[in-house]
Amino acid sequence: MAGDVMASSPAKAEILRRIRAAMGRTSTPDADRVRAEWSGLARGYRRTAALGREAVLELLEDRLRDYDAHVVRVGAEDVPATVAKMLSERGKRRMVVPAGLPPEWLPSGVEFVVDFVVDEGMTAAELDGFDGVMTGSTVAIAETGTVVLQSVPGQGRRAVTLVPDYHLCVVPVEDVVETVPEAMARLERTAGLATTFFSGPSATADIEMTRIKGVHGPRFLDVVLVG
């Protein structure tokens, strides 16, 4: 069907004809010329980090807290204990996790009573029955307090990080960049994957422009910065 639409649409032919007429052309511009013109566009904005590594990490923590997320920074060996503490403080018992989440992040031991259930294509209603979700991440942007997820092992399907009301996200420090352009450069290789940027918990400012936490996405967000 897609092929039919492409080949036979009189609407498409008409719209393209109108564009060419508007621009005083009779055909589509030459690809090389368009590419060259695009390459020449002014990009005088910041595209690399200006701060030192420690300052970048502090900035990320600061910006995430500004959005009402809970943030802790720990060494790699302390991740399971930190996760256990966060979940018990919030009273979370049933967590969904995507396939491929590094097992060394998960707490274990007899005293630990949280269930970690691996998502294998659960329905939205099933996901709605969990207390929360725990994932890794692809990249984090300090300047904007943003964490980026992609549909890869350890981060999972988009629905999994959307339906549960609580999200615990693990961010390795080597994946933290300072600026948006640095993040986009990292994402470029995998640009075709389903990608979600989140900056704090779900929020709205639709009522009198007052930002309030929590509408439809996870209302509670914990971030564990590792390294």
Added chain:
Amino acid sequence: MSGAALDPRTAPEFPLAARKMLGDAQLRKNVRHATDVIQAKRARVVEEMPDWQALREAGRQIRSHTMENLDFYLEEFERNCTRAGGMVHWARDAEEARQIVVGLVKESGSDEVIKIKSMTTEEIQLNPALEVAGIHPYETDLAELIIQLGEDQPSHIVVPALHKNRQQIREIFQRTMGLPELGERPEDLADAARMFLREKFLRVKTGVSGANFLIAETGGVCIVESEGNGRMCLTLPETLIAVAGIDKIVPRFQDLEVLLQLLPRSATGERMNPYNSIWTGVDASDGPRTFHVVLMDNARTEILADEEGRQTLNCIRCGACQNVCPVYRQTGGHAYGSVYAGPIGAILTPQLQQMHHAQSLPYASSLCGACYEVCPVKINIPEVLIHLRHEVVEQKGMSAEALAMKMMGVIFMSERRFRAAQRLGRMAEAPLVRKDGQGVGWIDWLPGQLGGWTQVRDLQAMPKETFRDWWEKRGKDGR
């Protein structure tokens, strides 16, 4: 405001509609408060960006380059989206777009849809068309839900219910959701919306969205939002239909590094909005199994053909120009008779109507230039406003005003005629000049067509002696 859709073809002229809105003290208070808050937030997060002007310039260049090569990038988008499993449809106008969407929803087997806030679907009045076809649309953005349940109309591009305060929203929710005990804290109201919509998100199988950006290089679509309702609509349904103007194209994925900095800071005054989603076609294990994009012209190519108006298409719908506009801040959005209100609406709406309707909108501005200053892609709105005023005047042909201007030209060409006209003017105005304590030397009423001037301002009487007369007299006496 009634539930009748904002339609520039039937809307009253701006001055009439504005006068009515100016009488609504509550609306003006709500609009003033909301726009004050957004402006302050925007100023704070723009201030902290040392490279803001460089970002604006890059944004302008990316958008202009895209419009100049729009056919190239649209075809590239179609190829890449199709390759990734999406289906691309083309719509020449609103009617064709509505037909395509209604057909696709029926094909999906659903008689209801969940919708992400989309000004494009408001522009084409999609909801009434869906309802006529027996399909129920559920708006899921909090502001759009308020509008839908209150049988109201959007008054702002980004915050469509900005003209309602918390008490008014509570009243709408109490009445339509059957919650007599509902509180009026924003948290209570957001919770009510969460409860109301949750079941719909989990049940409804077809979603309808707009798009913020269509990425030609990858065939991907980007949607920027806050609440997570967008993510729900574009992730959970089996079928997703995105309706986008052909102006929403960006050349490459990398270009988002500019636009995703400009848009959130300009729109809601946030460093980044809570959620951005980017997806490409269909992913067998993640999200809808069927994905359609409807690429709609609806007079955008007409705007493209006008070299001076073309920059209007660069708009990324942030609404910053509305928040800063002294006219919008007094009247609110409904006076513009279009879903696109404020300065951008004043140039976009008449052009989308191919200058057949909404001719009063280019005059709904004091040309103060504040809109140009805040525009993240540097659209010179005042320049386009003046250009469109010219178009409107040209369109009207030889009016009394134009005739008068021509006569003025003839008079001004000769000193003798100019002096005679001045003498005549002084004699003619004499009976109209006030001589009472209310304003000596001012004229506050002119007869006939000239009355248009004194309706909103007073006119100073001509001086008793002209400069030339004074100069000549001085020359004689001084020697």
